[in-house]
Amino acid sequence: MTGLRERRKEQTRQRIIAVATRLFTERGFDAVTVNEIAEAAEVAKATLFAYFPSKESLALQGVGEDDLAGVVLRRAPGQSPLQALRAHFRALADGQLATLDRDELVARMRVIFDSPALSGAANALLYQQRRALAEALTEEYGEPVAALMAAQIAATLLTLQESFFHHLAGDAAPEEAARVLAGETELAFDLLENGHQHRLHHRKGQ
Incomplete structure (x- = not known):
């Protein structure tokens, strides 16, 4: 029942x-x-x-709802925050994104883009998401580094999402858009992790 x-x-x-x-x-x-x-x-x-x-x-269902902070806080022992986030978004690209309703998602995103009020509200939700991620990273990296890392991660993920929606709006099938997203996700996290390792090396050398 x-x-x-x-x-x-x-x-x-x-x-x-x-x-x-x-x-x-x-x-x-x-x-x-x-x-x-x-x-x-x-x-x-x-x-x-x-x-x-x-x-x-x-209207804003799904915007800013991805629990990035939770992914970081619940990561497995020995797993870095970026490794946990990479695995999370890899699973999204390989799973539910490939089976979504393309027409409905494109329509909803156009509604948001066409409304200044909704676009502003969406940006506020994404800001809250970024602040929560920064807090989750603070214990391990310290406040200044955590805030910068969160900003870089959030900007990267927003770029990936925009690319995904661009492919859907261009009549790509969800499976094809998800396949492209999977490749771009690996590239994006490679770049993030390389920069992250450089910062760690720099801090140790100080």
Whole structure:
């Protein structure tokens, strides 16, 4: 019974997202009301808010939600933060990204790009994600280095995501876009780790 209830909740959640994405795409984020989304999704307004606390949170599903700090803090003994992050994003490229709904994702990203308010909110979420990552790195590397590392990692990951969306928007199949992302992820973390090793060598030499 619990499993059935959870499946129904997830189906309702996905239906709300799909309906909201369609309405945002057709009319723009600002022109659509929460009442219209709830009515089109055939749920009560209170039910919609039980899944999404605001219209912005509905439009920004997935933005800044990747728990980078958690990946670092939960890494295996002997594994460096960059190794843990590389393994995490390698698994994403090899797994769920290859099976996503391309049209829905592209539509949602265009809604965000077309709305200054949503773009600003997305940047705020990404900033919070970067600050949490910096805190997770501070114990091992110290505050100044941790902040710089987090900034470099966040900028690299944002570039990878932009490249992935660019390939999807250019009509690449999710499997192909994920394959390209996998290769770019390895290159990106090679560059990050080389710079990281250089900084460690520099610190030891001081």
